[in-house]
Amino acid sequence: DAGVIQSPRHEVTEMGQEVTLRCKPISGHNSLFWYRQTMMRGLELLIYFNNNVPIDDSGMPEDRFSAKMPNASFSTLKIQPSEPRDSAVYFCASSLADQPQHFGDGTRLSIL
């Protein structure tokens, strides 16, 4: 079975540019999560959706970050404009009901 699929795997861009990260959850899963991993802050939850509806976005750092889930099989995390401090590994995870979350391989983002 296909796991959580994230794209791109690596992204390098200059500050000020718009960055879009993509995630395809495991088919049938009804919850989707976006996490960020940095050396300073570790793994932190940014936002999660349940049945395509954003439930908790309290972890989104600021207005430059936005996330959408237009349907059950696709989600995006957008940063506009990007800044060097946004450099991190961004993980998407999905789960079914209260079952454990399964993570994608992550997107390594570097903002120059």
Place this chain on the structure above:
Amino acid sequence: AQKVTQAQTEISVVEKEDVTLDCVYETRDTTYYLFWYKQPPSGELVFLIRRNSFDEQNEISGRYSWNFQKSTSSFNFTITASQVVDSAVYFCALSEAQLQGAQKLVFGQGTRLTINP
């Protein structure tokens, strides 16, 4: 607020030694879940185990075992007869039981385990 503490930042042992990774948590919830995830050098996060707060039975899976003690708010992870392939960063995590089912994970800072041949 929920909090997970993994006091051991890095551990290095020689292959075949047993090693225990410590995890201490804080929560005001009576119903919660505890997790361990493994992050190998390739970077992905691999789910290892979940326990709920009502089940304090220890769990063993091959060379891996977990000891959950509510009295000390700990959920420790032991690898017996460690192997080089066990080298990874290990994360302990906590979530409260959500009405809608989805569980928000709060992660510890991770323990980097290096198994030397």
